[in-house]
Amino acid sequence: MRLLITGPESTGKTTLAQELSTRLSIGLLPEYGRIYLEKYGPDYAYDDISIMARHHHQMYHAIDEGDDLILDTYLLNYQIWSEVKYGRCDPWIQDQVQLMKVDLALLLYPDIDWKPDPLRESEGERMNLFRRYESGLSTLGMSYAVVKGLGEDRVAKAMDVINSKP
DSSP, X not given: OEEEEEOSTTSSHHHHHHHHHHHHTOEEEOOHHHHHHHXXXXXXXXXXXXXXXXXXXXXXXXXXXXXXXXXESOHHHHHHHHHHHHSOOOHHHHHHHHHOOOSEEEEEOSOSXXXXXXXXXXXXXXXXXXXXXXXXXXXXXXXXXXEOOSHHHHHHHXXXXXXXXX
């Protein structure tokens, strides 16, 4: 199973991805954008988003296709990030988003408190971003479920969705 965890900033993507990875004993592909920004700092330009997306893509394709995997974000996140921040997106990202193959996406609802972080920048836009993610997943025809709730309740709801997937 390939499971994508996606959604706006500060919705618990990494926390949920790590918890599901542990509970399901499935490998976890971390959010490369955070790794990149922690290394190079929070100031970035349009081209940096493409660099992050391409590296994340390389990491994804370095894993055997048959291996189960949880993705803590992926190319849709870079596309939306670039479009919101710069009003445009590298055509390579747009093309690759169309080719994304995941079995299920969990779209995290922004119902948890915002946690300040120097790498985050969209506190007041989380609901608008959520709608963009929902629209993007629908447009891609991707199987997805919205996950709401706090703490263990959020994890339990995610597990219910995963366990009900044929």
